[in-house]
Amino acid sequence: MSSERPDRRGFLCGTLGAAAAGAWMTSCGDGATTDEAVTEAPGLPDGLDPADFQVHQENPLVLEAKREHQRGLVTPTDKVFVRGNLPLPPASILDDRAAWTVEVGGVANPRAVTVGELQRMRPITVAAVLQCSGNGRKYFPHGASGSPWGVGAAANVIWSGVRVADVVDALGGPKGEGLKYLTGSGGEVLPEGFDDAARAERSVPMERALAEGILALQMNGEPLTLAHGGPVRLVVPGFYGVNNVKFVRALALTAEQSTVRMQQKSYRVRPVGESSSPDQPSMYEMNVKSWITGPLGTAAAGSLQVTGVAFSGESPIESVEVTTDGGASWSRAELVGPDLGRYAWRTFAYPWDAAAGTHVLASRATDRNGSVQPETPPQNERGYAHNGWRDPAVTVEIA
Numbered sequence: 001m002s003s004e005r006p007d008r009r010g011f012l013c014g015t016l017g018a019a020a021a022g023a024w025m026t027s028c029g030d031g032a033t034t035d036e037a038v039t040e041a042p043g044l045p046d047g048l049d050p051a052d053f054q055v056h057q058e059n060p061l062v063l064e065a066k067r068e069h070q071r072g073l074v075t076p077t078d079k080v081f082v083r084g085n086l087p088l089p090p091a092s093i094l095d096d097r098a099a100w101t102v103e104v105g106g107v108a109n110p111r112a113v114t115v116g117e118l119q120r121m122r123p124i125t126v127a128a129v130l131q132c133s134g135n136g137r138k139y140f141p142h143g144a145s146g147s148p149w150g151v152g153a154a155a156n157v158i159w160s161g162v163r164v165a166d167v168v169d170a171l172g173g174p175k176g177e178g179l180k181y182l183t184g185s186g187g188e189v190l191p192e193g194f195d196d197a198a199r200a201e202r203s204v205p206m207e208r209a210l211a212e213g214i215l216a217l218q219m220n221g222e223p224l225t226l227a228h229g230g231p232v233r234l235v236v237p238g239f240y241g242v243n244n245v246k247f248v249r250a251l252a253l254t255a256e257q258s259t260v261r262m263q264q265k266s267y268r269v270r271p272v273g274e275s276s277s278p279d280q281p282s283m284y285e286m287n288v289k290s291w292i293t294g295p296l297g298t299a300a301a302g303s304l305q306v307t308g309v310a311f312s313g314e315s316p317i318e319s320v321e322v323t324t325d326g327g328a329s330w331s332r333a334e335l336v337g338p339d340l341g342r343y344a345w346r347t348f349a350y351p352w353d354a355a356a357g358t359h360v361l362a363s364r365a366t367d368r369n370g371s372v373q374p375e376t377p378p379q380n381e382r383g384y385a386h387n388g389w390r391d392p393a394v395t396v397e398i399a
């Protein structure tokens, strides 16, 4: 489950501890007042610090990153948001990474491939944004159900692994009637009482998966952590987070989409009030989006720099405009720092001569396909794909 160390305080205590952060000693009681116990206290996996996140939920784990931790070109691994639809597998699955197997099907020679084999194949590295479909959900006025993310369900990370296409080739190439999807299955063992349709499984269009998909073994140059899907995870650059199946156990080219709820019912875009159906659009390609990362809160009057991040599914960012008066006027920001490729986010900066008072700062990105962020995005039942510029605006007090 979510506790990395089933220590003497036990699993339940550990998980309560993370939610309560400072308050865990009350919930965990006995003998927890020694320094040793205090350092062991957080129950989050991978040594993640609850103070770095807004803990929406603990099991399954839902951690929202802070805006100030999104300023960098690359998001440090321990600041990347976490979203689980199911309880995490035990940390012991990382004890022998090389032995982990991925059952590969829909190819001429289907078989189980070990992570050890993947580690010996030609490596590839891609910088790409990881973003939950529901990032920005809290801004939808109808109160869409699901985690109420602000902007913090997004990160820009560097993935290393092997191309899905190389694995498929190594197994003799695609084989089967009418293959249209790549279906990846997560390695979670379902808790008792969960039906099979609750499995973490996604089907993505095969063409895109073979062109761009990777089986990632590393994030930011380090072996994948448990929370982010180690030992191996599927990554489809440019696609929403849900398509990036963690702890991949099986991978197959398939004619049909998976029958699980995550594919059939969830992640379907429809008008507010409508129920879901598999013929509605599924959450695949991300849309154009940006937000301000600084200044936040208060700042001294004078020469300041407004910063932010911008990205779009597979189209590079063309330009970003910034407003410091709530959208009454806009000025072009400068894209700064190296371009890590079309799937990565760009950081931008705008020099601002800030006068005393209250100011509303927002950004609006345009991609090379000509898509521009709207003021308010299309409303939809589950609160997916928010890319409006007004709601994530920040109010800054200049003294």
Ligand SMILES: Nc1nc2c(c(=O)[nH]1)N[C@H]1C(S)=C(S)[C@@H](COP(=O)(O)O)O[C@H]1N2
Residues within 6 Å of the ligand: 080, 081, 082, 083, 084, 085, 086, 130, 131, 132, 133, 185, 186, 187, 188, 200, 227, 228, 229, 240, 241, 242, 243, 244, 245, 246, 247
């Ligand atoms: N096996 C598995 N993969 C999964 C999920 C999951 O619950 N189980 N959640 C998905 C969702 S909805 C998102 S947004 C991303 C989150 O990735 P992260 O936790 O590394 O940030 O993982 C996706 N892959």
Ligand SMILES: [Mo]
Residues within 6 Å of the ligand: 083, 131, 132, 133, 134, 241, 242
């Ligand atoms: Mo997600």
